[in-house]
Amino acid sequence: MLTENKKNKASTASANATDTEVPGPDAEMLPTRKRRPEVAFPRGHEEVKFGDLTLYLVEKRMGKSRRNFLSNLARSKGFCVDDALSGNVTHVVSEGNTAQDLWNWLEEQGFGETRDTHVLNISWFTESMSAGRPVPVELRHYIQNPAVDHRSCAHPSDKPESAVSPYACQRRTTLDNHNKIFTDALEVLAENMEFIGNRGPCLAFRRAASVLKSLCAPLQHLEETHRLPCLGEHSKAILEEIFECGSSSRAEDILNDERYRTMKLFSSVFGIGPKTAESWYHRGLRTFEQVLSEPSIRLNRMQTAGFLFYEDISKPVSRTEASALKIIVEEAVICVNPHATVHITGGFRRGKEFGHDVDFIIKTPEPGQEDAVLPAVIQRFKTQNILLYSDFQDSTFDLSQLPTHRFEAMDHFSKCFLILKLKREQESCEREASRDWKAVRVDLVAPPLERYAYALLGWTGSTLFERDLRRFARLERGKLLDNHALYDKATKTLLPACTEEEIFAHLGLEYIEPWQRNA
Template sequence: MNHFTRSTYQMVILCRFTYCPSPMQRILLYQWLEESLRSGEMVSEDLYDLKLDLEKEKTSETPSVPKPADGSVSNGNELSQGGSIRSPPQENAKENNLSEAISSPRISDDSRHSLGSGNASPGLSDITSKDGGLQQSSLIYNPPNLNRNLTEIFGKLINIYRALGEDRRSFSYYKAIPVIEKLPFKIERGDQVKNLPSIGKALQEHIQEIVTTGKLSKLEHFETDEKVRTISLFGEVWGIGPTTALKLYEKGYRTLDELKKEDSLTHAQRLGLKYFDDIKQRIPRHEVQEMEQLLQKAGEDVLPGVVVVCGGSYRRGKASCGDLDVVITHPDGKSHKGFLKKYVKHLKDMGFLKEDLIFSTHSEEGTDSGVDTFFGLCTYPGRDLRHRIDLKVYPREIYAFGLIAWTGNDVLNRRLRLLAESKGFRLDDTGLFPATHGSGGKRGSKGSTSIKLYTEREVFDFLGFPCLEPQERNL
């Protein structure tokens, strides 16, 4: 590859995106441009080629169906494999409530995620099933992952570095995994990934070692180092961060059973410890879909018209999820106030929510941007196995920001934040704020009022970032 300057790069952009109805034309994803500029040379185009058939698109009479990142589309049976939820033999009132919520008629795509129009704020009618996620839930993001031998080792390193508080190193492996997962071939040499995005020289060397020896010496060192192994284990307990994990190690604790004797643990940390094995189990997609329906029905029982969307890896089309990230709002911009307390009580009465980890309400006090939060544990109807669930209730005017943040993934969220900062803004789940200029190279503080944007598309467009469908956000 020839080294190229910024001016040459700009010419390449023009050539690549100038329309020319030729069979030789190639349309590339924007990441090709981003990675080429970052590396200072034109990286391989093969992994960024959209492979569009322009003539076929012109003549096709069938509307195109959005595809997940790996290009596959669900056959329609993947979401029904769990069938209906059956209550255990010893039925009681709470279990009957759960059964009713599941067996009720499915809310239509249009009514379920549309926020309607009426006297609502501008842009409310734009939140349709496409923006809310129900339509996308049938698109499974499940790449073949021919290189699981690599991604499993990188996944372990992610957890270790997170536990050690080394987020930057953890993030480097996090970015590399989806790139490797999508490859249509099995990696046999490190130089095969030389020009792939998010894989630098160090990761190439790791890959070469793994494909050659079947293991990685760095991981083996961590797994045999008592301190690293213990801190990593404690860091997997919900509510225990790197600092606390280190303190617990220094107190002499080495196992989770020993940790149960520690008096300084908070109530939430004790719950994380008690249900450690439960929380680590992933949830099959069809179960998440059924629980989302339950949550929407329960929300309607408490507040008609409420919008309940399960975000996270579920909304991004993953085949399984680590937890439930639920984003909630109401189209009238005011009825969300005080909703969470009633909603949590109703879900507990139904037997769905079991334990509280964090519960904070700000909508009625007008603090913390008016966002109400519940982090806790829930159960799939008919089982005792605990799953993590987060409920976030946003005022209508900042709902789009919350939906983007809680859909993810982390790579996309970080890119959007950096892009916002480059334009003089600060972005988080509560809005997009004009930022002051910091002194001495430090970040400026964010303003008090967010830019008014009501849909995810408006946020992407304002930042000048391609509007990715949820299943395309597994970057």
């Protein structure tokens, strides 16, 4: 039975940062490896529709495989793409480089600023790919040379009203929140509105907090917020008070409110959502002891497990614990299907060090194999005596029912919500003088192979990033996106994708790395 707090797991976990290997002191004594010759990728005979412009994609930061993918995408749409920075190039496209680094590199290649050559960020390219034609070059697309004074190149009124997008899927939001004093207050207000059931203001406060999280520096003055999107009058009033007083009296009042504290306490239990928490509050219940001693309350299986293991599963799960759980899940999956792979999603994929649970997505190598994986994995956990609770939901996915028009519909893939025993470290056991295992929440999902990229995108989150990605697809691109597919309403077709990058390309969006989706 679905309980109310089984949220759409189209959000949560973290991107593993790439480690850079540092050469040791004897590195220069090692023989130099010969560089592999460039491999020419086969091309089709695409028709050139836009012969008056030639693109050059800068491989620096973009990487060879992504450059090849984007070059082939452009050629398939009729663009001319040059693999060399020649005199024929009219549009230089860069991704991920700072203006200074890019122009230093261009000058090393003998490239100078000319009136006929545009040096652009990737947003112009993705917008053009989405439109199927070159879109007009605007001021916001240019990557200006920091060494040149461009103040006379454009009138101030030509600048866009806001350099920050109203859509979270167009903002790169890392875990480095420079405006925590403001976002903490806004999120308290949002959570309170959620408990009250006031959905509109809840979302408004969350969007305001999300915009502030994406800023690369702390706000210094209230005037700086005037051109920021998604900041309504109520949010600005909160910011103004914090600027003047150092805190928000409204947020502090909520934190001290009995109803808010009781709702937060009850909804922290696995299986208890806002509706149940509110019902208990209105019945005069304020503590777990009162709930558990009330004869008229009948807890379901999930709620019973939530109270039974509350001491463990209410505590954050560390990245180290998540890695240990990944090994356990991988071993179980490989026993079932040696060719299947397990990938962490949710907050840990987005770079978080702690989370309330650990989400994994299982990728099977052939269509149809996903149906047998989870039941067999659950059975193995039982055999190992590490399964404390399981709620398995069989797949109800039906390709003929796509697209779904339910904006926040729970996906229909095979999934299970588990509580597993995780072995504690010896010193932890001695310190806490407790059992040698800890109960940890684990969620597994096994989508069909052809739906894997969409499921990975959805389960990675964050929740607001996914919401805005779907909103952007619908309002700006005329497409419907969910955990199952991307549907083009104009052509009435489902758009295939093997990777998240291809989904972003379909939407004409710059690719946002998982660790930059913490909206």
